[in-house]
Amino acid sequence: MDTKQTIGLGRDPGVDDIADRHRVDSDYVFHELTRSICPDCRRVIDAKILLRDNKVYMSKRCPRCGPFMSLVYGDAEAYVSFARYNKPGTIPLARGTQIERGCPHDCGLCPEHEQHACLGIIEVNSACDMECPLCFADAEHGFALTLEEVEQMLDDYVRTEGRPEVVQFSGGEPTIHPRIIDFIRAAQARDIRFVMLNTNGKRIARDDRFLEQLNDVQPSLYFQFDGFERETYRTLRGEPDILEEKLQALDRLADIGLNVTIVPAIERGVNDHEIGRIVEFAIEHPAIRGITFQPAFHAGRHLPHDPMRRMTIPDIVRLIEAQTGGKFAASDFVPVPCCFPTCNAVTYAFVEGGRVTPLPRIINVNDYLDYVTNRVVPDFSHEIRTALEGLWSSSSVAGSEASLRQVAISCQACELPDNLAIDNIAKSMIMIMLQDFMDPWTFNQKNLMKCCKEFLLPGGKQIPFCAYNSVGYREQARRQLNAMEPERRRARRQGRTYEPKPVVFDFSDQAAVK
Numbered sequence: 196m197d198t199k200q201t202i203g204l205g206r207d208p209g210v211d212d213i214a215d216r217h218r219v220d221s222d223y224v225f226h227e228l229t230r231s232i233c234p235d236c237r238r239v240i241d242a243k244i245l246l247r248d249n250k251v252y253m254s255k256r257c258p259r260c261g262p263f264m265s266l267v268y269g270d271a272e273a274y275v276s277f278a279r280y281n282k283p284g285t286i287p288l289a290r291g292t293q294i295e296r297g298c299p300h301d302c303g304l305c306p307e308h309e310q311h312a313c314l315g316i317i318e319v320n321s322a323c324d325m326e327c328p329l330c331f332a333d334a335e336h337g338f339a340l341t342l343e344e345v346e347q348m349l350d351d352y353v354r355t356e357g358r359p360e361v362v363q364f365s366g367g368e369p370t371i372h373p374r375i376i377d378f379i380r381a382a383q384a385r386d387i388r389f390v391m392l393n394t395n396g397k398r399i400a401r402d403d404r405f406l407e408q409l410n411d412v413q414p415s416l417y418f419q420f421d422g423f424e425r426e427t428y429r430t431l432r433g434e435p436d437i438l439e440e441k442l443q444a445l446d447r448l449a450d451i452g453l454n455v456t457i458v459p460a461i462e463r464g465v466n467d468h469e470i471g472r473i474v475e476f477a478i479e480h481p482a483i484r485g486i487t488f489q490p491a492f493h494a495g496r497h498l499p500h501d502p503m504r505r506m507t508i509p510d511i512v513r514l515i516e517a518q519t520g521g522k523f524a525a526s527d528f529v530p531v532p533c534c535f536p537t538c539n540a541v542t543y544a545f546v547e548g549g550r551v552t553p554l555p556r557i558i559n560v561n562d563y564l565d566y567v568t569n570r571v572v573p574d575f576s577h578e579i580r581t582a583l584e585g586l587w588s589s590s591s592v593a594g595s596e597a598s599l600r601q602v603a604i605s606c607q608a609c610e611l612p613d614n615l616a617i618d619n620i621a622k623s624m625i626m627i628m629l630q631d632f633m634d635p636w637t638f639n640q641k642n643l644m645k646c647c648k649e650f651l652l653p654g655g656k657q658i659p660f661c662a663y664n665s666v667g668y669r670e671q672a673r674r675q676l677n678a679m680e681p682e683r684r685r686a687r688r689q690g691r692t693y694e695p696k697p698v699v700f701d702f703s704d705q706a707a708v709k
Contacts, residue, residue, distance in 0.1 A: 222247060223245040223246060223247035223252070224245065224246040224247070225243060225244075225245060226243075226244040226245060226246050226251070226275070227243075227244045227641075228241060228242070228243060228244075229241075229242050229243075229244060229639050229640055229641045230242060230298070230639075230640035230641075231253060231255050231638045231639060231640065232299070232635055232638050232665065232666060233255070233257035233259070233260050233263070233635075234260075234263055234502075234634075234635040234636050235257065235259075235260040236257060236259055236260055237635065237665075237666060237667055238257060238259065239299070239300075239640075240255050240256065240257050240258075241255065241256075242254065242255035242639070243255070244267065244639075246271040246274075246275070247271075249270060249271045249272060250266060250268065250269055250270070250271055251266070251267040251268035251269075251270075251271050251274045252264060252265065252266055252267060252503075253265050253267050253636070253637055253639070263502075263636065264502070264503065265502035265503060265505070265636035265637050266502065266503050266504065266505050266507065266637075267507070267637050267639075268507050268508070268509065268537055269507040269508070269509035269510045269513075270507075270509035273509060273537075274537055277530045277536040277537055278536065280529070280530040280531075280532045280536040281532065281535065281536055281645075282532035282533060284309040284310040284311070284533075284645060285310065285311045285533075286311060287304060287311040287312065287355045287356060288354065288355050288356065288357055289354055289355045290303065290304055290305060290306055290308075290355075291303030291304055291305075291351075291355070291655050291656045291657055292304070292305045292656065293305065293306070294306055294307060296702060296703075298640055298643065298644060299640060299643055299659075299662045299666050300666070300700075300702040302656070302657075302658045302659055302662050302663075302666075302668065302700075303655075303656045303657060303658070304355075304649070304657050304659075307644065308644055308645075308646075308659070309644050309645045310533060310534065310644075310645045310646065310647045311355070311356060311647065312352070312355065312356060312359070312647060312648070312649040312657055313360055313361065313533055313534075313647035313648065314360070314361045314362075314363060314647065314648045314649070315352045315356075315359060315361070315362045315363070315649055315650075315651045315657070316362075316363050316365050316648065316649065316650050316651065316660070317340075317345060317348055317349075317362065317363070317364055317365065317378070317650075317651050318332065318340075318365050318366055318367065318369075318650065319339065319340045319345065319364055319365070319366060319367070319369045319372045319374075319375065319378060320337075320338065320339040320340065320366045320367040320368075320369065320371070320372045321334060321335060321336065321337035321338050321339075321366065321367045321673065321676070321677070322334065322335070322336045322337065322339070322366070322367045322368070322371065323335075323366060323367045323368040323371075323395075324368050324371055324395070324397055324398075325368065325395055325397070325432060325433070325434065326433055327431065327432045327433055327496070328430065328431060328432070328433055328496065328497075328498055329431045329432070329460060329462070329491060329496065329497055329498055330495055330496040330497075331492065331494045331495040331496070331497070331632075331664050332365070332366065332367065332495055332669075333495040333496045333669075334366060334367045334368070334496075337673060337676065337677040337680065338673075338676040338677050338679065338680045338683075339372055339373075339680070339683070340372075340653075340676075341374075341683055341686070341687075341693040341695070342374055342377055342378070342381065343692060343693045343694070343695055344653050344693070344695040345374075345378050345381060346381050347653060347655075347695045348651045348652065348653060348655075349362065349381055349382055349385050349387070349651075350385070351651065351655040351657075352385075352387075352651055352657075353385050353387075354655075355657065358386055358387070358388065359385075359387045359388070360387075360388050360389065361387070361388065361389045361390075361391060362382050362387050362389075362390055362391070362651075363391040363392075363393055363417060364378055364379065364382075364390075364391070364392050364393060364414075365393040365417075366393070368394065368395055368397070368398075369392060369393060369394065370392065370394050370397075370398040370399065370405065371398060375392070376408045376409075376411075376412055379392065379412045379414050380412060383412065389415055390412075390414045390415065391414060391415045391416070391417050392409075392414045392415070392416055392417065393417040393419075394416060394417070394418060394419065395418075395419045395432075395441075396418055396419065396420075396440065396441050396444035396445070397440060397444070399444040399447060399448065400440045400441070400443040400444035400447065401440075406447055406451065409448075409451065409453065410451040410453075413453065414453070415453070415454050415455075415456065416448060416453055416454065416455040416456065417456050417458055417487075418441075418444075418445070418448075418455050418456065418457050418458060419432075419441075419457075419458055419460075420441055420445075420457035420458060420459055420473070421459045421460055421461075421466055421469075422459060422466040422469035422472070422473060423438060423469060423472060423473075423476075424466070424469065425438075426465075427465060427466040427469065430462070430465050430498070431460060431462065431465060431466070431498075445457075445480060445482050445483070446482075448482045449480065449481040449482035453482065454482070454484045454485075455482045455483050455484065455485075456483075456484065456485040456486065456487055456626070457473070457477060457483055457485075457486050457487075458486075458487045458489060459473050459486070459487075459488055459489070460489050460490075460491050461488055461489065461490055461491060461506050461511055462491040462498065462500075462506065463491075463504055463505065463506050463510075465498075467506065467510075467511075467514060468518075470488070470511060470514045470515055470518050471514070471515065471517070471518020471519045471520075472518070473486065474486065474515060474518070474519050474522070474523070474627065475519065477625060477627075478546050478551065478625055483625070484624070484625060484626065485625060485626035485627065485628065486625070486626070486627045486628070487628045487629070487630055488511050488627070488628070488629045488630070489629075489630050489631070489632065490505065490506035490507055490508065490510070490511060490629075490631050491505070491506060492505075492631070492632045492633065492634040492637075492664075493505075493634045493635075493636065494632075494634040494635065494664040494665050495664060495669070502636040502637070505636075505637075507631060508537070508539075508540050508629045508631050509525075511629055512525045512528050512540065512629065513525060515627070522544075522551040523542065523544070523551070523553060523627065524553075526555070527542045527544075527553035527555050527556065528540040528541065528542045528627075528629070529541060529542065529555060529560050529561075531628075533647050534642075534645050534646055534647045534648075535641070535642040535645050537631070537642075538630070538631055538632075538642060538646075539628065539629065539630050539631070540628070540629045541626065541627065541628040541629070542554065542555060542626070542627050543624060543625070543626050543627075544624065544625050544627070545623050545624055546623055546624070546625055547623055632660060632661055632664070633661040633665060634661075634664070634665055635665045638661060638665050638666075642661070643659055643661055643662055646659035646660060646661060646662070648660040650663045650668075650672075652672060652697075652698045653676075653695045653696060653697055653698050654695070654696070654697020654698050654699070655697070656697075656698060656700075658672075666702075667702065668700060671698075671700050671701070672698050672700075675696075675698050675699070676698065679696055
């Protein structure tokens with residue numbers, strides 16, 4: 196017997212065929228390994244970040260539910276290069292949980308979390324006066340927090356932050372909560388720098404007394420505004436004729452001098468063609484100091500979608516440039532360094548007599564935000580750098596006095612546009628921010644660990660935004676908060692103080708894949 200044929204070393208035709216074949220390269224670059232969750236069963240699984248055709252994708256496989264692929268970021272070159280903006284995290288003064296099961300099931304914040312809370316969110320109720328097809332909170336009748344609960348949550352926020360930057364009251368629709376003005380006053384009494392109210396604008400458009408109350412407490416407004424076309428509002432909000440009501444609310448806010456950030460959720464094929472018009476409208480409207488574009492993410496209640504075609508920050512930046520006739524360019528937008536740099540981007544611009552001058556065109560922002568090269572800058576660099584960190588931060592509030600002071604400091608190193616005095620900055624500046632939240636298809640544990648936007652809950656826990664909406668925290672919190680509602684109502688009827696009860700979480704049935 197031929198020994199070579201026996202062991203397959205020379206005469207086996209299959210082996211010869213293999214020798215004639217050529218190896219080929221993959222059509223992608225394997226960039227990194229991270230942890231994610233299964234979009235179906237929510238188990239924690241490994242995930243690969245892949246670069247292909249200048250886009251960034253997440254590939255993962257659940258042993259129970261199979262493989263998944265999703266688009267993460269529409270510009271792979273930027274995704275890689277933005278790592279230089281990843282500033283060191285700031286540690287909170289206190290932690291809310293211990294490490295038991297590991298990320299993402301110990302949120303609270305746990306000792307492994309790498310960033311404090313720039314923004315604390317309190318959902319004061321679950322009810323809403325709209326039924327939007329796109330609603331990450333999945334708003335419906337359920338609970339309404341008491342003043343005692345909100346005050347406890349604010350006190351816990353102060354305990355962990357010292358002097359918190361921003362608290363945002365959200366829902367549901369928070370303006371329909373009967374104690375919302377009291378909540379705003381409670382936050383202001385605790386010296387929280389900026390108090391924001393998230394709203395669809397309906398009550399503001401209709402209720403004169405409520406408008407007077409807002410004028411008394413002067414919060415910043417975070418205002419749902421998705422575009423101008425009936426089909427946009429029919430698709431995203433289920434109300435095709437709501438635009439006039441929103442415009443009326445904005446005009447009424449302008450009349451009392453409140454600062455508004457409009458918040459368009461951008462869904463591909465629905466309202467992405469309206470982005471430029473939204474920017475032009477914001478520049479012209481006297482109440483609007485900022486825009487926060489949010490690529491639609493698919494958690495909670497959402498439209499049917501293809502995870503390979505989702506909108507991302509680079510997509511919206513390119514559309515801003517194309518649809519504003521060059522008023523803004525992609526190079527005007529700088530990553531926000533407090534969270535992961537690909538989660539946020541922002542720019543500021545001076546507007547004077549129809550002329551728009553983005554701040555990055557008159558000051559080299561990179562000189563002050565590049566945390567890797569740490570290059571030498573003039574003697575005033577520390578003050579300017581501090582100011583720019585404040586502007587390029589998730590805690591920056593459009594139109595606030597602090598943001599104006601930061602611009603004034605920054606402009607020691609630049610030339611202001613003609614005829615623009617520092618005391619006119621408030622009326623002459625606009626902020627455009629882009630915020631991309633993760634959903635179960637794009638969830639990246641690495642990004643989560645540096646999240647700086649936290650949901651505040653009774654009992655002191657702070658849950659990162661994308662974990663709360665994707666991992667299962669919202670569902671557990673909703674069940675408990677709803678179950679507490681009968682006792683809240685009894686306390687109101689009997690005129691007694693409601694004793695807040697902590698929200699607790701149990702993920703023992705969601706085993707990670709090792």
